[in-house]
Amino acid sequence: MSDKKATLALEGKDAIDLPIYSGTLGPDVIDVSALTGQGLFTYDPGFVSTAACKSNITFIDGGKGVLLHGGYPIDQLAEHSDFLETCWLLWYGELPTKDEKASFVANVSNHTMVHDQMTMFFRGFRRDAHPMAIMCGVVGALSAFYHDSLDIKNEKHRRISAIRLIAKMPTLAAMAYKYSTGQPFMYPRNDLGYAENFLHMMFGNPCENYKVSPVLAKAMDKIFLLHADHEQNASTSTVRLAGSTGANPFACISAGIAALWGPSHGGANEAVLDMLGEIGDVSNIDEYVARAKDKNDSFRLMGFGHRVYKNFDPRAKVMKQTADEVLAELGLENDPLLAIAKRLEQIALEDPYFIEKKLYPNVDFYSGIILKAIGIPTSMFTVIFALGRTPGWIAHWHEMISHPHKIGRPRQLYTGPAKRDYLALDKR
Ligand code: SDX
Numbered sequence: 001m002s003d004k005k006a007t008l009a010l011e012g013k014d015a016i017d018l019p020i021y022s023g024t025l026g027p028d029v030i031d032v033s034a035l036t037g038q039g040l041f042t043y044d045p046g047f048v049s050t051a052a053c054k055s056n057i058t059f060i061d062g063g064k065g066v067l068l069h070g071g072y073p074i075d076q077l078a079e080h081s082d083f084l085e086t087c088w089l090l091w092y093g094e095l096p097t098k099d100e101k102a103s104f105v106a107n108v109s110n111h112t113m114v115h116d117q118m119t120m121f122f123r124g125f126r127r128d129a130h131p132m133a134i135m136c137g138v139v140g141a142l143s144a145f146y147h148d149s150l151d152i153k154n155e156k157h158r159r160i161s162a163i164r165l166i167a168k169m170p171t172l173a174a175m176a177y178k179y180s181t182g183q184p185f186m187y188p189r190n191d192l193g194y195a196e197n198f199l200h201m202m203f204g205n206p207c208e209n210y211k212v213s214p215v216l217a218k219a220m221d222k223i224f225l226l227h228a229d230h231e232q233n234a235s236t237s238t239v240r241l242a243g244s245t246g247a248n249p250f251a252c253i254s255a256g257i258a259a260l261w262g263p264s265h266g267g268a269n270e271a272v273l274d275m276l277g278e279i280g281d282v283s284n285i286d287e288y289v290a291r292a293k294d295k296n297d298s299f300r301l302m303g304f305g306h307r308v309y310k311n312f313d314p315r316a317k318v319m320k321q322t323a324d325e326v327l328a329e330l331g332l333e334n335d336p337l338l339a340i341a342k343r344l345e346q347i348a349l350e351d352p353y354f355i356e357k358k359l360y361p362n363v364d365f366y367s368g369i370i371l372k373a374i375g376i377p378t379s380m381f382t383v384i385f386a387l388g389r390t391p392g393w394i395a396h397w398h399e400m401i402s403h404p405h406k407i408g409r410p411r412q413l414y415t416g417p418a419k420r421d422y423l424a425l426d427k428r
Contacts, residue, residue, distance in 0.1 A: 006030045013038070025059050025068075041411045048307070051232075052408075053240065056093055057395055058231045065311035065360075069229060070094065078318045083224040084108060084194055087166055087391035090229050091159075091398060105194075111167035112188035112197065115145045118172070122179045131176040131383045132261045138172050139165075140254030150248045152401050161249040162394040169387045170194070174201035177380055195221035198387075203375065215329040216374050219322050223367055226315045227385050229392025231308075235259040235266065236389075236396050241408040243397040256393045257386045263302065266389070268364035269381040272303040273372060276337045276344075285343055293353045303365030304348055310358035319366035326370050338369055 004020035016038055019031045029051045032042050044050045059068045067074040070089045077086055081095070084105050088096040096104060121138050143150060146164065149157040175185050178201075186201040196217040204210035230236070238259035242252040260266035279288050291299040306313060327333050345361050348354040364385075371381050 004028070008035075010038075010040075023054075026061065041413070043413050046307075047237075052237060053232065053400065053405075055231065055396065055399060057090055057399060058229045058392070060231050060308050062306070062308035062310050065309060065314050067230070067314045074226065074314050075318055078222055078225060081225065082194075083221045083228065083388070083391075084166075086225050086228050090391050090395040091162060107163055108167045108194065109188075109190045109197075111164050112171050112190070114142075114168050114171050114175075117145075118142075119175070119185065122175060122185075125179065127180055127182065129180075131173070131180065131380050132257065132267075132386070134176040134179070135172065135383055135386060136254055136258050136261075138176075139169070139257055140251050142168065143248045143250035146250070152243075152246065152248065155402065158249070158398050158401065162391075162398065165249065165253055165390050165394055169390050170198035171201060173380070173383045173387050174198060176383060177202055177377070180377075180379075193217060193221070195224060199374075213329070216326065219326045219370060220374065222318070222322055223370060223384065224388040226318060226363060226367075227388025229389070229395065232396075233265070233307075234262075236393055239393045239397050240400050243400055244405055244408040249394060249397055252397055253390060253393055256389070260386050260389065261382055266364075266382045266385040268302050268362070269368040269371070269385060270378050272341075272364055273337070273368040273378045273381065275302045276340050276368075279340050279344075281336070282340055282343050285340065285347060289344075289347055289351065293351075301344065301348065301359070303361055303368075304354065305357070305359040306362045309360060309362065312360045313362040315363040316361045316365055319363060319370065320361075323366045323370045323373075326373050330373055332373055335369070335373065337372070341366065341369055 004022070006018045006020055008016040008018060010016065016034060018034060020028050021031060022028045035042060042050070057069070059071075060066065069077060069086060070093050072081075072089070072095070077089075081089075085096060085101055087108075088101065088104055118138060118141070121141055122134065125134055125137075142164070146161070149160050151157045171188050178185050183205055186204045186206075188197050188201060192200055192212070196212045196214075199212045199217055199220060200210060203212075232240075235256040239252045239256040242255040243249070247255075263271040275288075279285060288299070289301070291297045292301040292304075323338065324333075327335055327338060332338075345365070348359060348361070353359075367385075368378070368381050371384060372378065376384065
């Protein structure tokens with residue numbers, strides 16, 4: 001508990017003492033739970049100033065552009081770690097030993113295949129269905145296949161569900177892509193690394209022996225890692241809220257996928273590429289920057305700004321470096337979209353509007369350029385984000401379920417009509 005307190009002085013009422021708690025890092029929080037007993041609610045649309053929970057998983061310092069997973073800075077993890085090791089870190093809070101890592105990687109590999117009945121779900125979609133629509137459906141449907149391990153109070157069931165989700169997201173994502181192309185689904189291969197296996201299932205076909213470029217596999221793994229978790233963002237909060245009702249983990253992750261789809265959140269990477277395509281040429285940038293600054297124009301520079309980062313998103317820095325590496329590897333250094341992106345970034349970092357509003361490039365600004373260079377269609381970009389974010393979602397779900405928690409149930413400031421009697425039809 002805490003000996004620090006805030007005193008809320010209310011006109012005509014006794015002052016209320018509210019406990020203040022301090023975390024390891026970051027701002028103190030004021031526990032306002034006593035307000036309900038005083039007939040009061042807090043009011044914080046968009047939860048801008050609300051800490052919804054305690055968590056040990058990830059810390060963000062938006063002012064300094066710091067992102068830590070289990071205390072480890074994201075740039076160090078991007079440099080030295082890999083996606084599956086980061087999955088372990090998010091769940092256990094510690095980096096795995098050599099043996100733990102080897103056994104986890106093998107366990108994930110052994111769960112990459114999906115029940116063959118799953119292929120039937122895809123047949124029900126139009127070939128041009130948005131892959132995020134497909135992912136919302138098929139990930140939620142996974143719960144139809146695992147009745148033997150859906151007791152969320154059982155830590156072993158929570159663990160196997162997490163492994164199944166981390167293992168099967170690449171398979172389902174690649175199936176969604178293959179379905180759109182009319183090509184046959186590719187089975188996962190247990191002899192390939194995680195990202196290599198994903199690219200194999202995406203771009204391989206039964207008629208030839210497809211060799212995955214190690215540079216592209218490393219870049220893909222880094223993109224997954226950079227998306228792995230980001231504390232209480234909109235989709236993770238959705239997963240926590242769904243999980244607080246006792247819903248099964250597959251349904252909760254499906255809810256997270258739905259929330260991520262929006263262009264203000266994970267859908268921004270797809271929107272960035274659409275925006276760069278619409279701008280078309282460096283010579284048009286000034287017109288679009290002017291539109292982004294115009295209050296009467298709903299246009300926003302996609303890939304810029306962030307609820308928490310009021311500095312460079314540290315993931316964007318790593319992403320930009322990876323973009324340079326991948327484009328150089330592919331001989332695409334002169335990619336016109338990259339030229340527009342770099343010029344846009346430079347203008348935004350010099351323009352008073354963006355400086356004053358602290359609008360920096362975020363994780364979505366460069367990721368799309370890398371994904372496009374790898375050959376992934378724009379419509380699949382948010383699916384890649386969902387695949388990368390799965391370990392974060394499921395770690396937060398596990399953290400909540402494995403501790404005492406209440407069902408999430410916010411209140412409101414009611415501004416509708418006061419009580420009134422029903423008016424008969426002939427009186428209206
Ligand atoms: C992600 O929460 C997370 O952690 C998310 C994420 C994760 O890993 O989970 O980091 C992933 O979602 C990254 C963000 C991706 N979204 C985009 O790139 C879409 C473009 N960005 C904006 O829509 C916006 O910046 C948000 C939604 C990201 C953040 O919005 P906020 O915090 O609610 O801020 P706001 O909308 O109140 O904007 C503050 C001001 C406004 O101007 P004023 O009303 O104060 O005059 O900045 C302006 C906005 O108009 N502004 C922009 C802008 N973003 C904000 N103006 C032009 N272009 C932009 N991109």
